[in-house]
Amino acid sequence: MSNGNGVLDDVIGWQDGHITAIDQTALPHRLDVLHITTVDQLVDAIVRLVVRGAPLLGVAGALGVALAVRQAEREGWDSARLDAEIKRIADARPTAVNLRREVLAIAAVLPDGAEAVEAAALEVRDTAIDVSRRLSERGADLLIEECGAGPLKVHTHCNTGALACLGWGTALGVIRALRDRGALAHVIADETRPLLQGSRLTAWELGQLGIEHYLVADGAGPFVISQRLSDAVVVGADRVAANGDVANKIGTYSLALAARRAGVPFVVSAPESTIDESTASGADIPLELRADEEVTSFQGVLAAPEGTRALNYAFDVTPADLVTAIVTENRVIRP
Ligand code: MRU
Numbered sequence: 001m002s003n004g005n006g007v008l009d010d011v012i013g014w015q016d017g018h019i020t021a022i023d024q025t026a027l028p029h030r031l032d033v034l035h036i037t038t039v040d041q042l043v044d045a046i047v048r049l050v051v052r053g054a055p056l057l058g059v060a061g062a063l064g065v066a067l068a069v070r071q072a073e074r075e076g077w078d079s080a081r082l083d084a085e086i087k088r089i090a091d092a093r094p095t096a097v098n099l100r101r102e103v104l105a106i107a108a109v110l111p112d113g114a115e116a117v118e119a120a121a122l123e124v125r126d127t128a129i130d131v132s133r134r135l136s137e138r139g140a141d142l143l144i145e146e147c148g149a150g151p152l153k154v155h156t157h158c159n160t161g162a163l164a165c166l167g168w169g170t171a172l173g174v175i176r177a178l179r180d181r182g183a184l185a186h187v188i189a190d191e192t193r194p195l196l197q198g199s200r201l202t203a204w205e206l207g208q209l210g211i212e213h214y215l216v217a218d219g220a221g222p223f224v225i226s227q228r229l230s231d232a233v234v235v236g237a238d239r240v241a242a243n244g245d246v247a248n249k250i251g252t253y254s255l256a257l258a259a260r261r262a263g264v265p266f267v268v269s270a271p272e273s274t275i276d277e278s279t280a281s282g283a284d285i286p287l288e289l290r291a292d293e294e295v296t297s298f299q300g301v302l303a304a305p306e307g308t309r310a311l312n313y314a315f316d317v318t319p320a321d322l323v324t325a326i327v328t329e330n331r332v333i334r335p
């Protein structure tokens with residue numbers, strides 16, 4: 001199934017028994033497509049955020065099982081080795097539940113053989129595209145219900161578009177649907193330190209879509225909301241716990257606090273596959289801690305005294321009581 005996104009149709013694919021993926025670390029300067037032929041390469045790509053974003057990690061995990069099967073055939077792995085390699089893919093990043101969920105789902109097809117595994121993995125990809133379109137439209141309905149027909153000023157965080165999800169995206173998909181309905185004034189996008197998914201990826205995607213946008217430093221986000229320069233905050237999620245607590249990119253929680261204080265709706269847009277009923281609350285969500293250097297350096301140049309230690313949480317948890325609504329492709333949940 002095509003994304004209908006032009007260049008972004010290549011976000012992730014399956015070609016001659018291997019994975020192809022846009023290298024998201026090279027954007028916005030270069031649009032490179034990587035060919036991933038081994039589990040080592042895939043795990044490295046996931047850890048370095050070459051492929052990233054919860055729904056896309058799910059698709060990468062599904063295709064990763066097919067990739068592991070191909071490598072097992074080539075290199076004569078026994079089933080214990082295959083299981084161990086598949087587990088490495090599932091464990092490559094801990095917070096986005098989609099990765100582990102889809103790896104386990106496709107691993108369950110292993111007894112049916114390589115062709116069945118590939119077909120099931122490709123179905124995960126097609127489903128992600130379809131889900132994101134339905135989610136986007138439902139989210140736009142919700143925003144208009146909450147805020148009126150606009151045109152609305154929408155604040156968002158991190159990157160949640162085609163690059164992160166295929167199709168239209170989660171939060172960025174809602175924004176795209178609003179634009180198509182003539183209900184969008186402009187977007188305010190946080191830069192999203194330390195890896196700049198907002199400035200490198202979201203600003204790039206919005207530019208591709210011709211959507212008017214302003215970039216703000218993460219620290220400016222809550223103030224901008226307090227000034228009512230945003231009518232609503234819309235973000236994605238990496239995992240929604242059973243009680244409605246939401247793990248998303250670090251910096252999301254401060255936007256939720258600011259939104260509550262300003263009386264602005266704080267909406268989470270996420271597929272059903274991001275809801276994890278087996279995780280009781282945010283306290284049980286594993287939050288990824290990444291390397292100090294991502295904070296103490298800026299694009300390879302040291303930006304703090306040598307030896308400075310960092311506390312580099314990649315995600316935070318927004319408690320359910322700060323969430324106005326969670327919209328999925330099937331329903332609207334009001335925690
Ligand atoms: O570390 P990343 O870039 O994978 O984090 C992505 C996010 O936090 C997104 O907001 C999330 O996955 C929601 S939808 C893509």
